[in-house]
Amino acid sequence: EIVLTQSPDFQSVTPKEKVTITCRASQSIGSSLHWYQQKPDQSPKLLIKYASQSFSGVPSRFSGSGSGTDFTLTINSLEAEDAATYYCHQSSTLPWGFGQGTKVEIK
Amino acid sequence: EEQLVESGGGLVQPGESLRLSCAASGLSVSTNYMSWVRQAPGKGLEWVSVIYGGDSTYYADSVKGRFTISRHNSKNTFYLQMNSLRVEDTAVYYCARSEGGFRDWGQGTLVTVSS
Numbered sequence: 001e002i003v004l005t006q007s008p009d010f011q012s013v014t015p016k017e018k019v020t021i022t023c024r025a026s027q028s029i030g031s032s033l034h035w036y037q038q039k040p041d042q043s044p045k046l047l048i049k050y051a052s053q054s055f056s057g058v059p060s061r062f063s064g065s066g067s068g069t070d071f072t073l074t075i076n077s078l079e080a081e082d083a084a085t086y087y088c089h090q091s092s093t094l095p096w097g098f099g100q101g102t103k104v105e106i107k
Numbered sequence: 108e109e110q111l112v113e114s115g116g117g118l119v120q121p122g123e124s125l126r127l128s129c130a131a132s133g134l135s136v137s138t139n140y141m142s143w144v145r146q147a148p149g150k151g152l153e154w155v156s157v158i159y160g161g162d163s164t165y166y167a168d169s170v171k172g173r174f175t176i177s178r179h180n181s182k183n184t185f186y187l188q189m190n191s192l193r194v195e196d197t198a199v200y201y202c203a204r205s206e207g208g209f210r211d212w213g214q215g216t217l218v219t220v221s222s
Contacts, residue, residue, distance in 0.1 A: 001168075034208030036152075043201055043215060044152065049208035087152055091207055094157070094165045096142075101151040 002026050004088050006099035014107045019075040021102045023088035028068045032092035035064055035073045038101075039084045047086075048073065080106050109133035109211045111202050116216030119192055123220075127187040129202030129213055137180040140205045143187045145198035146215075155200070158185060170196075192220045 003026040013019050023033065035048040046055045048064035051071055061076040075082055083106045088099040115127040129141070143155040156166045156176040164176050170189075178185035189196065197220050203209040 032207065036209070038152075043212040044209070045212075046208045046210050049206075049210075055208070055210065085151075089152075089154075089208065091205065095167050096154045096157070098152040098154060 001095055002029060002090055002093055002097060004090055004097055004099040006086075006088060006102050008102060009100065010103045010105070012105045012107050013078050015080060016077050019078050019082075019104060021073045021086055021088075021104075023066075023071045023073070023099050025069045025071075025090060029090045029092035031067050032090055033064075033066065033071045034089045034091065035062075036087045036089065037082075037084045038087065044087065075104075078104075078106070082106075109204070111204065111211055111213035113200065113202050113213040113216040116200065116218045118219045118221065120222050121192060121194055121220055123192055124188070124190045125192060125218060127189065127200055127202075127216060127218070128184055129186070130182075130184045131204070132183070134204055134211065135180075136178050136183050136185045141176075141178065141185045142203050142205060142209065143176065144201045144203055144209070144212075145196075145218075146201070147195075147198045150198075153198075156187065157205075189218070192218075194220050196220050 031051040036044040038044040052064045085101045085103045110132045140159040142157040158176045173191045175188040199215040202213045204211040
């Protein structure tokens with residue numbers, strides 16, 4: 001089973017600041033890594049698929065990079081509406097799995 | 108527009124059973140990878156099960172042998188039969204369609220297992 005480890009677990013950020021969240025896989029998963037945003041009492045929303053492909057309708061300030069075992073989600077110029085928990089997910093090998101989540105708070 | 112709608116959640120006692128349904132519109136459950144993902148209160152996301160292709164299925168170790176995923180193509184609906192429920196199965200259960208990432212999600216249905 002592939003384990004995904006995100007860092008940090010929590011980040012408090014001021015608006016317009018840049019946010020970087022990392023996701024490390026316990027073994028190589030190629031580019032089969034996806035990122036989600038979840039706000040309280042809402043279903044998760046896909047932001048980035050296959051490490052770096054922006055999903056339809058996602059603001060351009062969200063971007064992804066990486067391959068193999070190390071991946072990054074970047075939020076450029078954070079906005080107040082970006083306060084949420086962010087998860088990575090691997091679809092390379094069953095069983096699929098998620099990282100533990102990174103909560104982003106707005107200062 | 109693609110839409111997924113879950114139903115069937117509720118309060119049950121440990122050891123009891125429950126069946127969740129996920130009705131799809133705007134997409135076909137028979138030609139997509141359809142999954143269940145759950146989230147315990149205050150916790151992160153946990154992938155539970157997937158059905159794909161010619162009724163191929165896979166389960167997380169935490170539910171293997173107790174949960175069964177299935178689908179009814181003509182109703183465009185898929186299901187999660189949950190048997191021998193445990194307190195630790197308490198969660199919001201989401202159905203989701205994947206194309207690599209989970210691109211479509213339902214609104215979630217709450218399952219509470221408590222005596």
